[in-house]
Every structure is written in structure tokens, then in C-alpha cells.
Amino acid sequence: MSDSIINPSPDLRRIACQSCGGNINLRGSNEVEMVVCGSCGSQLDISSDEHKIIGKSEGFRSRSFLGIGSQGTLRGIKCEVIGRIRYRQDTLYVWDEFLLYSPEIGYRWLVWENNHFTLLAPTKNKPNQKPSSLSYQKTVNVGNFTFTVFEKASAEITEVEGELTWIAKIKDRMEMIDAINPPQIYCIEWNSKEIEYFIGSYVTQEEIVKGFGLKQSLPSPIGVYPCQPFVTSPSVQAMSATGWIFSSVFVFLLGWAIIAGGGSTVISTSFSGQDLLTGVESQEFPILKANTICKAVFSANVQNAWAWFDIDVVKTDEGEVLDFGEQVSYYTGVEGGESWSEGSQRTSQVFKITDPGQYKLKITGTGGQGESMQEGFTGYNGSITIYRDVVLFRYFVCGLIVALFLPLLQLLRKSLFEHNRWASEEDDDEDE
């Protein structure tokens, strides 16, 4: 509303109620059309000097934390509460709209529902579709923004107080569409005579309390408001962003470990099952650095059998420094017309050699076959290949899990937040 022109604030004007004679202070500009007498509730049409009585409002049953005449500064604009309307949608939803007047920028609506707040201003920006064609969760473009229809409903005025820039009567009805792009909201309101468009954004309770200098805190907001943004503290945001960065690094390292971290082959020894009964020694191989990570890959062409390998890692001039065992087993069959397999003819084990030097492997083993699977089976050929300088990607996986914890938690929280935002409307939509 940058081209909206409002005269400098008029001095406080005072008129007498045509019904009870009570004094009525007028706070708005000459644009005000109607005022409700605070004493008797008579609604006066003040667009002419006659100040005709056009109805009666029973007034609000409860006092609001923002009474008529409350002054404050909202979003940097000094304003005053000059009117208030209560709307009811069906029997479930009730909300208040405070009319704020600022000599600087004119009129704004502060919507209060379930202790959430939205500040609305009239706009000339229209949607790219007819309001009648809009439906729940359909997107609509308004200017450069895209909104999603959150709600399409009708509402009725149930209470009114103070001054208004139009003549509102109790039981006046309007149709409405709220479309959201948090924290923004775009509202279309119409009746049989007029369509109006408003654009606004979510206002936090802190802004209201601070802006109007309220002494007491407000009751906690209920649920998630349609245009309420998902907000996290700056520290959590920073930690989450850091988590994403580290996750990216770990994903990169993980990819590198998978592609290039297989190490280099140092020896490969083949043998038969018979050889392993007496033992096989590999060629010597050099380990150049302390704490070298190596990987032993075993393979054996067992079929419905198993083979067990005992490996002694022997340093040439010192003797055995490490031993470990590994089993290869592979079974296949057909059952009920379907073939199945279990196990693998190949397996591996990672080990670490702490000191540099010349090493060799002493390999012994045994095997089993048949239904009893008893030891003594030697009818297979196998091999063992040693790789050096292998990169263990399990550390990167652990790092990735730790780094992703907070970002994923945030995503989960946001997902729940969005679920709660739409939950009530989905229920209503299903009811319809």
C-alpha cells in the first residue's frame, strides 16, 4: 500500500451518541464510517453529520488485552487500536480482527486467533485464478509469489466494537479463502457485492507484547497457525548447517573410500583343500609403514560345503604377530520348485599390522560337506589375496551418522510442524 495516502492524524474528535448521549471519541481518520458507542452499544453511521443509529452491538463479553485506544509500534509503525470485529466460522472457529490506524500508512488488520497473530493490509494484487476456481491445497500465483490454498470457508460477524472504515452489521456473512506461503498469507474475502484482497504475514507474540508494551505475557499459542513459519534458534540453525557441511564431507570421504580405498595388492596365494591340511605359506610381502591397515580376501569354490581358514601373520625375523580365522560357506538348492542359495564363496577380513617389516602368512584350514557337515572335506580350491593401505569407511559412516543427527532431527521436527499445520484443515476437508 505504498501509494495509499492518508491525511495526517486528525485531532481526537468527540461526538455524542444519538441513543444514550454518551461521549464517543473518534480516533481514526475521516475514512471511518461506523462507530459503536462504548456505553450503550449503539452502532452509529458517522459518514454523514446525522450520525444515524444503524443497529446495536451487545459488545464483547470479555475484555481484550488490546483495548480500543491501545497504542503501540508494530513493524516500526506507530498505530492505535480503533476497532475490533469478532468472526465465527461454523461453531468451531472464532477469531478477532483489530483495526489499527496509523496516520503514516493508514489502516491495517491485526488478526488474533488461538493466540496467534497476523498483520493484514489491503492489496490490489489479484490471484491469477478466479476465487471460485480455487480449492484446498491448490496453488495460486499472486504477483511474484505462489500461495497454497489453506482454507475456503464462510464466516459471520458476531461482535463489533470501536470504529470501522465500513459499516459492519452483526450477522453479516462473508466467504473467504486463505492461501499461505509462510510466513505470508493472502486472503480473499467476498460477499454478494464485493471482493477484497489482503496480504499479510505472521506476527509473533513477542512483537505484540513488545510493540504494545503489554505488562503481562499472553497465553501460549494453540497449535500451528496457517502462516506460522517454522522457526529454530540461531544456534540450532548454525549447528544444523554445520551438520550438513560435515555430512557432505563425510559423504565425499565415504565415496572416495569406496572408490579408491581398496588398497594395493601385496600377495595372492592359491591352494587346494588338501594343501591346507598340512599348511601353506605365502610369499613374503613388505609392510612399509607402522599401523598399516590390510585386508585379506578369501575365496573358495565350495558348493554346499564350508571351508575354514586359520591365518597366522608372521614377521620374518620375529615370528607370529597376529592370527585370525575366517569361514567361507556356500549352499544352494531347489525347494518347492524355486532355487535358493545361501552364503558366499568369497569373504574378507581387515587386520592391522603395527610394525613395518617383511611378513608372510601361514595358512591352515579344514572343510565340511554333506548333510553331516563333518570336517575332512578337502575337495575345493581356494585363494587368499592381501591388500595393503586399505581405507576403512566404517569410520566415515559413523561420522556421517553423527553429523546427520541434528539436521535430520530438524527435518523431522519441520515435517511434524507441517503435519500439524495442515492436520486440522485435512480433517475439515474430509468432513466436507
Next chain:
Amino acid sequence: MESTNCPSCGAGLNLFSPLTKLVVCAHCGSIVSIREDKLSIKGKQSGLAPTVSGLQIGQSGELEKKRFTVLGRVRYKYDEGHWDEWHLRFNDGSECWLSEDEGEFCLEQPAKPSKRFRSISEVELGETIQIGSWNGSVDEKNSAECVGFEGELPEEFDVGDKIAYAEGSGDSNQMFTLEEDEGGVICFLGKWVPLATVTSNTGSKF
């Protein structure tokens, strides 16, 4: 400018426009009809409440780089509010209507929509109206009543005159009005005018 006197109170009436058909005496409020240079009293008019802008009869200003003088005003009232139509005369002799509604100005010129209506009842809320290459949609369809006027006006008005109208806007900074009169529905294409561009002859902004 032509000077004459109010046939009721004798106060001077300065007529700025040769097109004036109606003038309200600023002194006694008499409504004076001007037909073939003959003045006749039609009644009396009480004062009109000021508008949001504070624009006044006799003030000068500038619009679209042309100097103007405010000659007259008509106020219309509808169920939910009211608006004012200011009658302006530019220094080049042309005249126009400047609407003031809810603190905003709209400069209107007659226009021809692609679709002709015989009455406002044919117009639908939300209907697209094409005027030349410009498109707008109907935002409001209502009826209003003339509740007063002041100054010099180029046609006759009566308090209580009723008009049926529709108005709407489009993407650009323009709006349109459809008004029903005896000959059918007439159309005006308007442009929102920031008041900041309407400077008074003293240089101050209204």
C-alpha cells in the same frame, strides 16, 4: 472565469468552467441550476463532511504534469461506506473526475469495454472486463445514492439520485467503473494516483 451572483443571497458566484450546469453557493448553500445562462434555485444543500485527503473546492494542484483547479465534489453513499467524486478543470480547458475512496485517488476517463452491458444486473462479480488490451475483473457490484455535492458541476445532480455501479481492477495500477444511466452502462477507465503526485499550489502535499 465568469462572475455572477447567487439568486438567493446575492453572494458572488465565481464560475470557472463554461460547462458548469450546477453550482452550490458557498455562502448560503443554495443549489443553483444554470440553463442557457439563466440561474434558478433548486434547493438547499447542507455542508459535506471533509474527505480523508482534505482536498477542497478551489484548490489547485498538478496531475500528470498538468495544473488543475478543483471545481466541485459529489458524495455517494452505499451500504458499507461512501466515496467522493471530485470534478477537476485543467489549465488546458479539459475536465475530468477524480475519485477519492478510502484515502486513495483514481483519475478516470471514459472508456469503451469490449463487452457492452445494458444494465449493471448483467455484470457478474469476478467477471473479466476487457478495455482495449487491458483486462480487469469486477470486484464490487452495488448501488449508491448521491448524498450531497458542492462547488461547480458539469451536470445536474439531486440528493437521493441512485446509481447502480460495478467496479474492478487488474494487475496494473488501473481500475474501471461501470455505471448505469438512462442510455445503458457507461464505462470509465481509471488510474490510481498517489496523492504525493498531487501537489497543491503552495507546494505542500495534501
